[in-house]
Amino acid sequence: MFDAIRNKSRILMGVLVLLIIPSFVLFGVEGYNNRDDRGAVVAQIGDLEITQQQWDAMHQQEVDKIRA
Incomplete structure (x- = not known):
């Protein structure tokens, strides 16, 4: 089971990057929008x-x- 993960680790890292980076971008933009709030x-x-x-x-x- 772990052999399949080890063999496809490059694909798995790519998928994780595609999921993680947009979430950071969205939360970062929300932080800038709330910064101007009084x-x-x-x-x-x-x-x-x-x-x-x-x-x-x-x-x-x-x-x-x-x-x-």
């Missing part, structure tokens, strides 16, 4: 919306102030 809104005060990215940045600033 992020999820975690708080809203009146008309002001605070995104997850803004929240994380302000939290990091506060942590840096406390450490200093």
